[in-house]
Amino acid sequence: MNAVVFYSNTGQSRAVAEFFAERLKYAIVDIWECKEVRYHDLVLVFPVHCQNIPDAVKAFLERVSADNLTVIATYGKMCCGNVLHEIQQKYPHHIVAGAYVPTKHSYIDDDEIFCDFDRLMPVIEKIKQPSEIVLPRLYKNPLADVFPVLRSRLGLRICRSADCSNCGACTAQCPVGAIRNGMTGCRCIRCVKCVTVCPKQALTVKMSLPMKLYLRQKKANRLIIYI
Numbered sequence: 143m144n145a146v147v148f149y150s151n152t153g154q155s156r157a158v159a160e161f162f163a164e165r166l167k168y169a170i171v172d173i174w175e176c177k178e179v180r181y182h183d184l185v186l187v188f189p190v191h192c193q194n195i196p197d198a199v200k201a202f203l204e205r206v207s208a209d210n211l212t213v214i215a216t217y218g219k220m221c222c223g224n225v226l227h228e229i230q231q232k233y234p235h236h237i238v239a240g241a242y243v244p245t246k247h248s249y250i251d252d253d254e255i256f257c258d259f260d261r262l263m264p265v266i267e268k269i270k271q272p273s274e275i276v277l278p279r280l281y282k283n284p285l286a287d288v289f290p291v292l293r294s295r296l297g298l299r300i301c302r303s304a305d306c307s308n309c310g311a312c313t314a315q316c317p318v319g320a321i322r323n324g325m326t327g328c329r330c331i332r333c334v335k336c337v338t339v340c341p342k343q344a345l346t347v348k349m350s351l352p353m354k355l356y357l358r359q360k361k362a363n364r365l366i367i368y369i
């Protein structure tokens with residue numbers, strides 16, 4: 143089977159995945175609904191979280207096998223870490239292409255989305271004529287591996303307004319099952335999916351000053367392609 147599998151909380155990776163699926167004429171599957179474990183061509187699109195590979199993506203990579211794997215990491219123009227190299231080091235997959243795609247940051251309302259899809263065409267061509275590649279190591283902040291979830295919890299709060307109708311959409315769609323009775327528990331990874339799916343826009347993110355200052359720093363905006 144050939145497929146584009148995506149993990150996406152705020153829609154950026156999903157948009158990139160849709161581009162690949164359309165151009166390659168492959169099925170597109172949400173990582174949470176993905177039952178297949180054996181692929182011929184697999185394109186995996188996911189966001190960088192705290193310069194790391196999200197846990198859902200790690201679990202997926204552990205249970206699937208692919209003859210040809212393409213890994214596409216979207217990132218919010220801060221730092222993409224070293225996730226593609228780490229995938230190649232940790233999992234025994236035959237990687238044929240990769241890319242870091244700068245997109246809108248999940249926490250910044252007025253950030254620009256990625257729409258320059260034509261620049262990804264070399265990756266499409268490489269998937270059609272696959273051969274194994276070696277992904278280089280990139281810079282990753284040494285602190286990125288120290289309590290990443292705790293750091294994003296300290297930097298960001300999710301607040302509920304009186305508009306909340308207790309419809310349960312956030313509870314149902316939380317990727318880590320962190321919401322119970324409208325309350326966010328300690329499993330929360332601050333992916334802000336709940337904020338995105340709330341039909342009443344009753345959830346908002348409140349950032350601490352250090353987080354605001356961090357996100358205001360000069361950003362990286364590089365599309366990096368490996369073929």
Ligand SMILES: Cc1cc2nc3c(=O)[nH]c(=O)nc-3n(C[C@H](O)[C@H](O)[C@H](O)COP(=O)(O)O)c2cc1C
Pocket residue numbers: 149150151152153154155156188189190191192193194216217218219220221222245246247248249294331332333334
């Ligand atoms: C918990 C979390 C951590 C993030 N960490 C980083 C990061 O370290 N560097 C970065 O450039 N962007 C970071 N981002 C931004 C996302 O990588 C970026 O917005 C991505 O495109 C979101 O993809 P999605 O909309 O498919 O979920 C982070 C976003 C979240 C929610």
